[in-house]
Amino acid sequence: MSTKLREEHEVYDYLRHSKKFPVMWCAGCGIGIVLGAIIRAIDRMGLDRDRVAMVSGIGCTGRMPVYVDFNTMHTTHGRALAFATGLKLARPDMYVLVVMGDGDALAIGGNHFIHAARRNMDLTAIVVNNNIYGMTGGQYSPTTPQHMRATTAPYGNIEPPFPLCELAKAAGASFVARSTVYHAKELDRLIEQAIARRGFSVVEAVSYCHTTYGRLNRLGTAVDMMRWLKENSVTLAQAEKMSPEERETKIVRGVLLDREGPGYVDLYEEIIRQARAAENG
Amino acid sequence: MTAQFMQGNTACAEGALVAGCRFFAGYPITPSSEIAEILSYRLPALGGKFIQMEDEIASLAAVIGASVGGMKAMTATSGPGFSLMQENIGYAAMTEIPCVIVNVQRTGPSTGLPTSPAQGDVMQARWGTHGDHPIIVLSPSSVMETFHLTVTAFNFSEKYRTPVILLMDEVVAHMREKVELPPREQVEVVDRVQTNVPPEWYFPYEETASDVPPLVSFGQGFRYHITGLFHDQRGFPTERLDEIQPWLKRVFAKIHNNLGDILMYEEESIPGARTVVLSYGATARSARHAVRLARARRHKVGFFKPLTIWPFPEEAVERLAHTAKRIVVPEMNLGQLALEVERVAGRHKVRRVNRADGELVTPQQILEAIEG
Numbered sequence: 250m251s252t253k254l255r256e257e258h259e260v261y262d263y264l265r266h267s268k269k270f271p272v273m274w275c276a277g278c279g280i281g282i283v284l285g286a287i288i289r290a291i292d293r294m295g296l297d298r299d300r301v302a303m304v305s306g307i308g309c310t311g312r313m314p315v316y317v318d319f320n321t322m323h324t325t326h327g328r329a330l331a332f333a334t335g336l337k338l339a340r341p342d343m344y345v346l347v348v349m350g351d352g353d354a355l356a357i358g359g360n361h362f363i364h365a366a367r368r369n370m371d372l373t374a375i376v377v378n379n380n381i382y383g384m385t386g387g388q389y390s391p392t393t394p395q396h397m398r399a400t401t402a403p404y405g406n407i408e409p410p411f412p413l414c415e416l417a418k419a420a421g422a423s424f425v426a427r428s429t430v431y432h433a434k435e436l437d438r439l440i441e442q443a444i445a446r447r448g449f450s451v452v453e454a455v456s457y458c459h460t461t462y463g464r465l466n467r468l469g470t471a472v473d474m475m476r477w478l479k480e481n482s483v484t485l486a487q488a489e490k491m492s493p494e495e496r497e498t499k500i501v502r503g504v505l506l507d508r509e510g511p512g513y514v515d516l517y518e519e520i521i522r523q524a525r526a527a528e529n530g
Numbered sequence: 531m532t533a534q535f536m537q538g539n540t541a542c543a544e545g546a547l548v549a550g551c552r553f554f555a556g557y558p559i560t561p562s563s564e565i566a567e568i569l570s571y572r573l574p575a576l577g578g579k580f581i582q583m584e585d586e587i588a589s590l591a592a593v594i595g596a597s598v599g600g601m602k603a604m605t606a607t608s609g610p611g612f613s614l615m616q617e618n619i620g621y622a623a624m625t626e627i628p629c630v631i632v633n634v635q636r637t638g639p640s641t642g643l644p645t646s647p648a649q650g651d652v653m654q655a656r657w658g659t660h661g662d663h664p665i666i667v668l669s670p671s672s673v674m675e676t677f678h679l680t681v682t683a684f685n686f687s688e689k690y691r692t693p694v695i696l697l698m699d700e701v702v703a704h705m706r707e708k709v710e711l712p713p714r715e716q717v718e719v720v721d722r723v724q725t726n727v728p729p730e731w732y733f734p735y736e737e738t739a740s741d742v743p744p745l746v747s748f749g750q751g752f753r754y755h756i757t758g759l760f761h762d763q764r765g766f767p768t769e770r771l772d773e774i775q776p777w778l779k780r781v782f783a784k785i786h787n788n789l790g791d792i793l794m795y796e797e798e799s800i801p802g803a804r805t806v807v808l809s810y811g812a813t814a815r816s817a818r819h820a821v822r823l824a825r826a827r828r829h830k831v832g833f834f835k836p837l838t839i840w841p842f843p844e845e846a847v848e849r850l851a852h853t854a855k856r857i858v859v860p861e862m863n864l865g866q867l868a869l870e871v872e873r874v875a876g877r878h879k880v881r882r883v884n885r886a887d888g889e890l891v892t893p894q895q896i897l898e899a900i901e902g
Contacts, residue, residue, distance in 0.1 A: 299749060323767075331591035332594060332598075334555075335603065339596040525574070
């Protein structure tokens with residue numbers, strides 16, 4: 250493929266070419282697809298990239314920001330939402346995207362996740378869920394399905410997984426959606442809707458880790474795992490026609506929640522207006 | 531300039547506002563909570579923001595995020611919360627993001643004595659987080675000094691792109707004294723160095739003559755990367771030896787080449803003193819009183835009060851060690867800053883006066899050490 254062709258690709262223009270490639274992710278990993286989806290969403294929305302910030306925590310997904318030409322910040326494990334909260338309050342005019350893995354968002358960062366949702370903090374949280382701690386070598390995470398193996402669950406995981414989207418809905422998010430890395434174009438659209446929605450938006454991007462989780466559980470190659478996502482996910486409309494038992498075994502894709510409501514950022518601007526009026530009054 | 535009757539924590543909040551602090555994130559903890567309460571009330575009218583986060587880890591994270599967004603930002607806590615903040619203090623040091631962390635110390639370890647004073651976090655303030663990095667720690671001993679050192683903490687954090695810790699204690703925080711706050715325009719306020727190069731030339735971690743690279747905020751059109759990983763001059767992760775070592779050297783140099791600016795201490799009756807009492811924070815009040823009592827009894831005693839705890843005023847203490855026979859170090863802990871004094875002056879020159887039971891060291895105890 251010629252360089253010219255690559256340059257014509259919409260994603261190309263958003264990457265930091267000079268030092269940051271090739272990516273550090275394993276060949277066949279789904280994280281790059283999520284990154285592509287984010288870029289396509291931003292490109293389609295025509296956002297000024299000076300006003301886009303991408304904040305991450307630690308882990309495979311945590312490495313995403315370094316590759317893209319936005320205002321980017323790679324923070325401490327589990328704390329990305331808290332850093333992003335401060336940044337958003339300092340710069341309400343910015344679009345603050347927070348990219349996390351399942352371990353980052355829901356184990357060490359679980360507290361920040363529910364509180365960012367409760368405050369309806371105007372952030373877009375994109376959680377790449379691969380059901381495992383990939384970077385540290387395949388230990389079980391809060392979303393590892395029960396009975397599956399991990400390097401710290403050699404006899405099978407006995408902990409039930411967190412339903413990420415249900416958690417976000419219950420905690421107070423404005424927008425919750427889910428898709429998979431197989432459905433890349435659908436993922437862009439969901440991310441676009443999430444960025445557009447004020448308040449706390451969550452997109453679960455279901456991915457896989459063929460390097461650790463796949464190998465430990467004999468799930469085949471990246472292609473096999475990708476095929477599994479295709480065959481085991483259904484749209485919301487399809488899910489509605491299924492019995493609860495059948496639905497239970499599927500990954501349900503689509504917008505799971507979309508509601509308007511005031512969030513911390515807007516409510517605080519109102520407090521500032523009131524306090525200033527009282528001061529001048 | 532009008533005289534006011536004010537608490538240490540209030541003076542801290544006022545100092546922060548005068549210094550330009552426009553963001554506070556915190557989690558309530560005794561004996562620091564008044565700082566959060568006052569700022570939650572005062573910040574909005576100034577266009578500032580307050581948020582009560584879910585824990586102290588999140589609080590410092592939000593503070594650093596706000597600072598990256600261009601706001602001068604602080605948090606305030608006490609020992610248990612300070613312990614939780616350590617990882618992000620290291621992050622701020624690694625990424626060179628200005629922020630101020632107030633630790634109103636209480637007696638510990640663990641939950642300890644929540645409303646009793648202590649000075650047990652001296653070493654934690656220096657070495658609490660993992661890895662090698664310098665830090666600036668200031669310790670006030672009066673309400674007025676709390677105001678000034680809070681301003682200084684912000685100024686240092688902006689000037690040197692570093693987290694600065696204001697190490698208070700419960701006595702100073704809750705004590706009320708008459709103070710006369712200077713008019714705002716008379717207070718020197720330092721802002722972070724801005725760059726004048728176009729975005730494509732901006733390196734957020736470049737080597738500069740002052741060792742402090744300019745810091746632009748997110749949203750200003752520069753689109754750079756910040757990471758807690760070792761990074762190159764552009765902020766991108768690196769494992770190259772020729773990039774790691776220079777970074778470490780530069781962050782140490784930016785503090786150690788400016789000791790003349792950073793080190794602050796007060797001396798009283800030092801010339802001719804055979805014994806010097808070295809003390810900081812609330813204990814310095816007892817110490818000064820003890821020194822004056824001892825001098826009234828014709829003992830040749832001097833008084834030395836470091837306002838900058840870290841970096842440790844090594845040369846000044848070395849001078850004391852040369853001229854005095856003995857250095858008495860009273861502290862509300864079982865000997866923390868005394869370790870530093872001993873390192874510089876030698877173990878045999880130092881006499882410790884300690885208590886860590888939630889009570890102040892009394893002038894009488896110090897006097898006994900001077901005379902004993």
